[in-house]
Every structure is written in C-alpha cells, then in structure tokens.
Amino acid sequence: xxxxxxxxxxxGLALIGLFLALLGARLALLGGSLFYVLFGVGLIxxxxxxxxxxxxxxxxxxxxxxATLAWxxxxxxxxxxxxxxxxxMPVVMGFWLLLTVRRSRLFLLLTVSxxxxxxxxxxxxxxxxxxxxxxx
Numbered sequence: 001x002x003x004x005x006x007x008x009x010x011x012g013l014a015l016i017g018l019f020l021a022l023l024g025a026r027l028a029l030l031g032g033s034l035f036y037v038l039f040g041v042g043l044i045x046x047x048x049x050x051x052x053x054x055x056x057x058x059x060x061x062x063x064x065x066x067a068t069l070a071w072x073x074x075x076x077x078x079x080x081x082x083x084x085x086x087x088x089m090p091v092v093m094g095f096w097l098l099l100t101v102r103r104s105r106l107f108l109l110l111t112v113s114x115x116x117x118x119x120x121x122x123x124x125x126x127x128x129x130x131x132x133x134x135x136x
Contacts, residue, residue, distance in 0.1 A: 003053075009100050010051035013093070017043025035071050039064060039090075050101065057101050062108040065090050069115055080122040091115050 017040045024036025042064040049057040068090045076082025094112040098105055 005100055006050055006053065009096065010047040012047070013043050013050060014047035017041065017045075017047060033071075033075075035068075039068065042067075043093075046097075050097075055103055058097060058103050058105060058108040061094060061097055062111040065094055065108070065111045065115060069111070069118065073118070078118075078122040078125060080119070083119055083122050087115050087119060091119075 019040070020036050020043065021040030024032075024034070024038075024040050028034050028037055042060065046057060046061050046064065049060060068087065072083050072086035075086065091112055094108055094115075098108060098112065
C-alpha cells in the first residue's frame with residue numbers, strides 16, 4: 001500500500017461519519033437536530049476525497065467546520081461549555097487534515113483559526129463564579 005496514512009485518515013473519517021449519520025438519524029427521528037446526519041454524510045464524503053487525493057478535500061471539510069461553527073453558536077450562543085463539546089472534535093479533525101493532506105490549506109486554516117478564536121472568546125467571557133441552584 002502506497003499511502004497508509006491516507007487510508008487510515010479516510011477510513012477513520014468514513015467510520016466516524018457513518019456512526020454520526022446513523023445515530024444522528026435516530027436522534028432526528030426522536031425530534032433532535034438533523035445536523036449530525038448532515039455532518040456525518042459530509043465526513044463520509046471527506047473520507048472518500050482523502051482516499052482519492054482530491055483537491056477539494058480541505059475545502060469540503062472547511063465548509064463542514066464553518067457550518068459546525070454556525071450551528072454551535074445558533075444552539076448555544078457564546079456559552080463556552082456548549083461550544084466546546086460541539087467544536088472540539090471537528091477542530092481536532094481539521095488539524096489532522098492540515099497535517100496529512102498536501103493541498104491548498106489556507107481556507108481550512110482560517111476556519112480552524114476562527115473556531116479556536118470563538119472558543120477563546122467564549123472562555124474569556126464566561127462567568128467564573130456562576131452558582132446554579134439545584135432542586136431540593
């Protein structure tokens with residue numbers, strides 16, 4: 001096999017995408033968000049593009065990450081913990097793709113940077129001493 005790293009990356013993205021698409025469909029049927037289905041399908045497509053060494057690989061993932069950013073802010077506002085759980089794994093995947101795919105990286109780099117900036121701003125503006133009441 002000439003490209004073992006490409007195979008591992010493509011298979012990993014496709015498997016994670018399949019998992020998200022299937023369980024996201026179940027969540028959508030229960031009244032949840034369709035986002036996980038769409039993101040899962042996008043990850044499968046990204047995995048296929050990685051395997052084919054296609055020029056649009058990083059552009060597709062950057063679009064997925066930008067959509068994830070918009071969805072995360074729409075769902076949680078600038079609440080740090082809500083953003084963190086929605087953005088951490090896609091940002092890590094973006095870094096992995098930046099390291100492994102040898103194509104035009106600028107668009108993905110800007111999108112990953114925007115996600116990290118949003119996380120930093122939300123972390124810096126969070127209420128450090130917020131006390132929540134519990135039911136007695």
